[in-house]
Amino acid sequence: MADTGNAAGISADSATLTRAELADAVHAAIGLSRAECAGLVESVLDQVGDRLIAGENVKISSFGSFVLRRKGARVGRNPKTGVEVPIAPRTVLTFRPSQLLREQINRK
Amino acid sequence: MIRSELVQAIAAANPQLTKEIVENLIDTIFGEITEALAANRRVELRGFGAFSTRARDARVGRNPRTGTSVSVSAKRVPYFKPGKELRERLNLS
Numbered sequence: 001m002a003d004t005g006n007a008a009g010i011s012a013d014s015a016t017l018t019r020a021e022l023a024d025a026v027h028a029a030i031g032l033s034r035a036e037c038a039g040l041v042e043s044v045l046d047q048v049g050d051r052l053i054a055g056e057n058v059k060i061s062s063f064g065s066f067v068l069r070r071k072g073a074r075v076g077r078n079p080k081t082g083v084e085v086p087i088a089p090r091t092v093l094t095f096r097p098s099q100l101l102r103e104q105i106n107r108k
Numbered sequence: 109m110i111r112s113e114l115v116q117a118i119a120a121a122n123p124q125l126t127k128e129i130v131e132n133l134i135d136t137i138f139g140e141i142t143e144a145l146a147a148n149r150r151v152e153l154r155g156f157g158a159f160s161t162r163a164r165d166a167r168v169g170r171n172p173r174t175g176t177s178v179s180v181s182a183k184r185v186p187y188f189k190p191g192k193e194l195r196e197r198l199n200l201s
Contacts, residue, residue, distance in 0.1 A: 017144035017151040022137060029136040030129050040122070040133055045156045047117050051109045053197050058109045063138040064186070068198070091198045095159075095188030104146050105161055106183045 052093060064097040145186055155193040162187050 023038035030037070051058050052066055059065040069092050076087040109117075111134065119130045141151050141159055151159040161184040169180040190198075 015149055017140065017149055019153060022140055022153075025140045026133055026136050030132050032129075040118070041137060043121060044114070044118060044134065044137055045153060047114060048109075049156060049194055049197070052194070053200075056109055058114070059111070060114070060134075060138055061111045063142065064188075066188075093157075093190040093194065093198060095186070097186040101142055101145075101186055104142050105186055107146065 055091075060098075062098055062100045064095055064101055067094050067096055068092075069094055148184075153191070155191050157188055157190040157194060160187050160189070161185060 019038065019041060022041050023034060026032075026037040026041055027034050032040070048058050048066065052068060055068065057065060057067050071090050071092055073089045074087050076085050077083065078085060115127065115130050115134055118133065119125060119127050122130070125133075144151050145159060145161050148161065164183050164185055166182040167180050168177050170177050
């Protein structure tokens, strides 16, 4: 598909949605300046990230949940050399899509 | 944290905005991500993470209660890969 760009002159890669395009959509929805909207998009992402870093799960209804999982220490192995290496306990982040998001993605 | 608490936090940090505007902001962000995934696009938010979809083949499933087989059609499922920065910051403490 041809890349048409947009009013701001941001040449959006049609295969990928980025911050700039998100900020543009917010600008169209709430009418504040593009710079302010870019800042607001950033503050929303930061807020979600900060809660996760603080150890809290984040649940966005009708979208999905960002869920933290604590993994215990285990012995891993370098698959190339076969050398055993200890893997420290760590926290991984998983995303559980809501039923609505799953349906939206498969609608025709 | 849930959606309404996210709205409150953003509204508290931006006293110049009405709650309706902040609601609209949050709805637009997650709505746009949903629309992009539905259109078979990727969503790349550096530092935070990337949303994409993965294809699942059709398969024969089973109703766990009755044991009857049911066909499950091919579908796409949403996937999120946390960004490097977020992944690292989750493991600092």
